[in-house]
Amino acid sequence: MAELQLDKIDLAILKLLQSQGKLSNQELAEKVGLSASPCSRRVKTMEESGYIAGYATLLSPEHFNLSLTAYVQVRLEKHSQAILESFEDTIAGYDEVQECCLLTGSDSDYQLKVLVADMKEFKVFLLEKLTTHPHISGIKSSFVLKHVKNQTSIPLPS
The missing domain is CATH 3.30.70.920 (Lrp/AsnC effector binding domain/regulation of amino acid metabolism (RAM) domain)
Incomplete structure (x- = not known):
């Protein structure tokens, strides 16, 4: 599998997911200027290629x-x-x-x-x-x- 090349939108998605992990796909898409489907596809691709290692809730x-x-x-x-x-x-x-x-x-x-x-x-x-x-x-x-x-x-x- 070829190495995924992240663009500015991918990096924006990753930054938002790190700081605001509870964003819905729709909210995430709006914040990065995409419609929901392409945004969801990008997130899925970054999950599959290992850029997104997982999701967690941080407890106090x-x-x-x-x-x-x-x-x-x-x-x-x-x-x-x-x-x-x-x-x-x-x-x-x-x-x-x-x-x-x-x-x-x-x-x-x-x-x-x-x-x-x-x-x-x-x-x-x-x-x-x-x-x-x-x-x-x-x-x-x-x-x-x-x-x-x-x-x-x-x-x-x-």
């Missing part, structure tokens, strides 16, 4: 009593493929982990973004879940005092 953590965000850096004892996969599979099963990234240029191998209600819940996550993995050799946690910027949209060309 505070409304669910999830007010503590921690960044946890994890160092593993070894870096074999089997150990990395084992750690990643384990982390994938923890709902508290919002994000897990394999790092380079750091003393740590992974950075986790963990969302919990409070320090008591974090202690349970840390001691009863995370530290039970047999290949962890070090953990360092930092806690968010204030969210200055929290964005889900990606920058798009103009």
Whole structure:
């Protein structure tokens, strides 16, 4: 399949969908200057070609009593493929982990973004879940005092 070339209308559609995901196709079409059918076809094409990865509703953590965000850096004892996969599979099963990234240029191998209600819940996550993995050799946690910027949209060309 040939690579899809996005034009200005496609980019406008993507920008609007990122910021106003509940727009109907009709509203979206009006905002970008198309009729509904061509707009719908463009969105479908961008979905099929992978430019649109999916749709989600963003919930407010505070409304669910999830007010503590921690960044946890994890160092593993070894870096074999089997150990990395084992750690990643384990982390994938923890709902508290919002994000897990394999790092380079750091003393740590992974950075986790963990969302919990409070320090008591974090202690349970840390001691009863995370530290039970047999290949962890070090953990360092930092806690968010204030969210200055929290964005889900990606920058798009103009």
